[in-house]
Amino acid sequence: xxxxxxxxxxxxxxxxxxxxxxxxxxxxxxxxxxxxxxxxxxxxxxxxxxxxxxxxxxxxxxxxxxxxxxxxxxxxxxxxxxxxxxxxxxxxxxxxxxxxxxxxxxxxxxxxxxxxxxxxxxxxxxxxxxxxxxxxxxxxxxxxxxxxxxxxxxxxxxxxxxxxxxxxxxxxxxxxxxxxxxxxxxxxxxxxxxxxxxxxxxxxxxxxxxxxxxxxxxxxxxxxxxxxxxxxxxxxxxxxxxxxxxxxxxxxxxxxxxxxxxxxxxxxxxxxxxxxxxxxxxxxxxxxxxxxxxxxxxxxxxxxxxxxxxxxxxxxxxxxxxxxxxxxxxxxxxxxxxxxxxxxxxxxxxxxxxxxxxxxxxxxxxxxxxxxxxxxxxxxxxxxxxxxxxxxxxxxxxxxxxxxxxxxxxxxxxxxxxxxxxxxxxxxxxxxxxxxxxxxxxxxxxxxxxxxxxxxxxxxxxxxxxxxxxxxxxxxxxxxxxxxxxxxxxxxxxxxxxxxxxxxxxxxxxxxxxxxxxxxxxxxxxxxxxxxxxxxxxxxxxxxxxxxxxxxxxxxxxxxxxxxxxxxxxxxxxxxxxxxxxxxxxxxxxxxxxxxxxxxxxxxxxxxxxxxxxxxxxxxxxxxxxxxxxxxxxxxxxxxxxxxxxxxxxxxxxxxxxxxxxxxxx
Amino acid sequence: xxxxxxxxxxxxxxxxxxxxxxxxxxxxxxxxxxxxxxxxxxxxxxxxxxxxxxxxxxxxxxxxxxxxxxxxxxxxxxxxxxxxxxxxxxxxxxxxxxxxxxxxxxxxxxxxxxxxxxxxxxxxxxxxxxxxxxxxxxxxxxxxxxxxxxx
Numbered sequence: 037x038x039x040x041x042x043x044x045x046x047x048x049x050x051x052x053x054x055x056x057x058x059x060x061x062x063x064x065x066x067x068x069x070x071x072x073x074x075x076x077x078x079x080x081x082x083x084x085x086x087x088x089x090x091x092x093x094x095x096x097x098x099x100x101x102x103x104x105x106x107x108x109x110x111x112x113x114x115x116x117x118x119x120x121x122x123x124x125x126x127x128x129x130x131x132x133x134x135x136x137x138x139x140x141x142x143x144x145x146x147x148x149x150x151x152x153x154x155x156x157x158x159x160x161x162x163x164x165x166x167x168x169x170x171x172x173x174x175x176x177x178x179x180x181x182x183x184x185x186x187x188x189x190x191x192x193x194x195x196x197x198x199x200x201x202x203x204x205x206x207x208x209x210x211x212x213x214x215x216x217x218x219x220x221x222x223x224x225x226x227x228x229x230x231x232x233x234x235x236x237x238x239x240x241x242x243x244x245x246x247x248x249x250x251x252x253x254x255x256x257x258x259x260x261x262x263x264x265x266x267x268x269x270x271x272x273x274x275x276x277x278x279x280x281x282x283x284x285x286x287x288x289x290x291x292x293x294x295x296x297x298x299x300x301x302x303x304x305x306x307x308x309x310x311x312x313x314x315x316x317x318x319x320x321x322x323x324x325x326x327x328x329x330x331x332x333x334x335x336x337x338x339x340x341x342x343x344x345x346x347x348x349x350x351x352x353x354x355x356x357x358x359x360x361x362x363x364x365x366x367x368x369x370x371x372x373x374x375x376x377x378x379x380x381x382x383x384x385x386x387x388x389x390x391x392x393x394x395x396x397x398x399x400x401x402x403x404x405x406x407x408x409x410x411x412x413x414x415x416x417x418x419x420x421x422x423x424x425x426x427x428x429x430x431x432x433x434x435x436x437x438x439x440x441x442x443x444x445x446x447x448x449x450x451x452x453x454x455x456x457x458x459x460x461x462x463x464x465x466x467x468x469x470x471x472x473x474x475x476x477x478x479x480x481x482x483x484x485x486x487x488x489x490x491x492x493x494x495x496x497x498x499x500x501x502x503x504x505x506x507x508x509x510x511x512x513x514x515x516x517x518x519x520x521x522x523x524x525x526x527x528x529x530x531x532x533x534x535x536x537x538x539x540x541x542x543x544x545x546x547x548x549x550x551x552x553x554x555x556x557x558x559x560x561x562x563x564x565x566x567x568x569x570x571x572x573x574x575x576x577x578x579x580x581x582x583x584x585x586x587x588x589x590x591x592x593x594x595x596x597x598x599x600x601x602x603x604x605x606x607x608x609x610x611x612x613x614x615x616x617x618x619x620x621x622x623x624x625x626x627x628x629x630x631x632x633x634x635x636x637x638x639x640x641x642x643x644x645x646x647x648x649x650x651x652x653x654x655x656x657x658x659x660x661x662x663x664x665x666x667x668x669x670x671x672x673x674x675x676x677x678x679x680x681x682x683x684x685x686x687x688x689x690x691x692x693x694x695x696x697x698x699x700x701x702x
Numbered sequence: 703x704x705x706x707x708x709x710x711x712x713x714x715x716x717x718x719x720x721x722x723x724x725x726x727x728x729x730x731x732x733x734x735x736x737x738x739x740x741x742x743x744x745x746x747x748x749x750x751x752x753x754x755x756x757x758x759x760x761x762x763x764x765x766x767x768x769x770x771x772x773x774x775x776x777x778x779x780x781x782x783x784x785x786x787x788x789x790x791x792x793x794x795x796x797x798x799x800x801x802x803x804x805x806x807x808x809x810x811x812x813x814x815x816x817x818x819x820x821x822x823x824x825x826x827x828x829x830x831x832x833x834x835x836x837x838x839x840x841x842x843x844x845x846x847x848x849x850x851x852x853x
Contacts (some may be wrong), residue, residue: 097806127706146717171726271726271761273761276754276756276757277756278755279756291769377832380831385827385831387826388827392819392820392823392824392827393820395819395823396816396819396820396823397816399815399816399819400815400816403811403812403815407811407812411808415808416795417808418797418798419797419798419800419803419808419809420750420756420794420798420800420801420803421797421801421802421803422748422756422758423747423752423758423801424747424748424801424802425770425801425802425803425812429816431812431813433816463852553825556727556728556732557729557732558730576782636728636729637728645728645729647726647727652715675844
């Protein structure tokens with residue numbers, strides 16, 4: 037019964053989405069404020085209905101209602117509760133429901149928090165949200181209905197794919213979706229601006245917090261997904277340039293560019309048209325990601341053709357939204373007024389160059405991902421585009437971006453002082469050089485690329501704070517004054533510095549892979565294996581029974597200089613229902629590095645195959661991602677950005693030293 | 703889009719159905735000569751496991767990948783250069799096996815993309831900057847300069 041009401045709520049949400057996608061726009065076009073004001077209750081109702089539908093599906097998973105096809109195919113009575121909950125979105129149908137739920141949540145958030153916005157802009161934005169929601173609800177109800185029953189219900193379910201039975205499944209997809217779908221709001225704002233023909237700095241202020249929110253979630257989602265793959269897949273890799281990963285990286289690159297161009301638009305009313313384009317592009321790439329992953333087109337062009345219903349449906353949604361919005365853009369954008377002059381040496385043009393480089397990265401990932409498909413479809417020739425291609429093409433672009441970041445950050449708006457900025461960057465560059473030289477001296481040699489990379493990382497981290505420090509520090513000033521200045525600096529300046537430093541931290545982790553140690557060996561019990569400064573010894577093997585699996589684990593002692601520092605238990609798990617064996621890597625974090633052990637086959641003489649790594653500084657890769665997201669949150673707390681959320685809060689500005697934060701340098 | 707790596711994971715699961723727990727590079731494959739082994743790893747990382755979604759043979763657990771890894775090591779043991787090993791495999795399986803596609807007529811656009819975007823965007827930006835360049839204030843006339851002279 038609960039399941040049926042959930043199904044009904046889903047259908048009702050479709051009807052509400054239809055209302056939401058027609059009436060408010062009609063209202064704003066005809067000047068009927070009654071119709072315009074329908075947008076807000078419609079968006080909230082839609083969220084409540086979808087929330088109910090999602091809760092009903094969750095209920096079915098929790099009580100193991102195997103008469104539902106999605107539950108029977110992905111659950112098991114003995115599956116731990118947390119995976120029953122996460123398993124709701126561990127399959128196609130449920131994940132699509134989560135997708136529209138988050139879409140509706142963003143819509144409701146704009147409806148509730150956007151009271152300070154212009155009424156027309158809010159109504160039009162919610163209208164566009166209604167279109168997206170309508171399209172995806174149709175997709176769910178007609179091709180991917182999670183509430184389909186099957187009678188007689190099977191006695192037991194087929195269990196969830198063992199590799200997905202992990203805390204990662206509980207966290208990663210929701211984060212990633214919040215990032216993907218968050219960009220839909222930005223898209224809706226852009227299309228609303230194109231419809232009404234009004235695009236000003238206020239628009240940029242309203243939209244900027246949403247760009248930031250989507251970006252924060254996407255950053256966390258990607259970092260989280262990378263760490264999940266790292267510890268689950270068992271060979272110690274953390275980024276595979278897989279099309280599915282590229283699908284999440286592209287909106288991130290476009291979203292990062294958008295974040296920066298929206299800053300220019302807000303401050304200087306320049307790059308307006310380009311900002312709109314990026315907003316459309318970011319969501320289009322999110323949609324493309326959905327299409328790439330959901331249609332099966334990635335496996336091969338032919339698998340797409342063999343089961344085309346879903347693929348064709350998504351392709352129609354994709355071409356309608358991307359094609360439609362780009363057509364609208366081509367039609368309306370030229371009529372929007374372009375303003376804002378800027379000098380070649382200024383913060384604005386530095387940000388324009390940032391956009392150019394990020395767009396080049398994004399275009400490279402996009403062509404790399406789709407080129408094999410296109411080529412095969414056109415000529416029948418098959419080629420592969422994998423990690424070596426991406427490393428070779430994106431490496432130099434990333435290096436260039438990193439080199440320019442501290443300089444651009446130190447430039448003032450309108451007209452900057454290149455010499456001054458370069459001087460500030462020089463301090464950072466010296467820091468990087470010193471670290472690189474010390475490394476060369478201490479390690480004597482070592483991989484060139486890793487040394488250069490680490491030097492670059494230090495340069496970026498130091499350089500990220502160069503601007504902030506130069507605005508705080510003044511010779512002869514008491515500490516108290518400098519602290520007051522630090523507090524008085526706009527949070528967005530701190531946020532930018534922190535996020536940039538986060539990238540530096542990630543880069544540090546990436547560079548340090550060059551000093552990693554890997555051992556592939558058949559190990560006897562009690563035999564010590566050297567891993568960099570550590571030694572790993574498998575003491576014994578034990579069998580253990582889990583709720584829906586059985587496992588063999590290797591009790592391993594990690595020691596340094598003869599003294600034990602940690603123990604770790606890598607394991608091999610067998611899931612009888614799915615007849616699969618998974619290797620559960622044993623990972624122990626020592627400082628910022630990790631020992632990573634994954635098990636292979638056992639031999640008759642008691643020895644076991646193992647792959648062991650010492651990965652110095654490897655955690656910096658993900659810590660950097662978290663720092664980036666934290667920078668985003670700090671920036672989000674900036675006073676002027678909250679205006680987009682709510683009515684301007686009456687708040688006394690912290691007594692900042694007016695000389696400390698000249699407007700031009702903000 | 704469920705989990706980011708779902709398809710990848712699934713392909714591994716299906717590859718993992720091979721008897722026992724097949725894994726990427728196994729101890730019995732490792733060559734005694736560390737130099738040769740390092741070269742083998744390096745070559746393997748650039749070769750696609752043809753039966754997998756998007757993995758190099760160095761990462762893949764599939765039987766096919768193991769066979770190829772052994773083949774690469776065999777050829778290296780025969781004293782072939784890295785290039786010769788790769789050429790041999792390309793002759794056998796086509797360019798599809800190379801994770802870094804060669805630059806030829808078919809891939810011009812692929813390799814040219816970053817340069818193309820940078821060039822097109824750079825030119826567009828330069829034009830805009832020139833067009834938007836605020837015109838410098840007109841120089842003072844002689845009369846004005848004369849009036850300013852006392853200051």
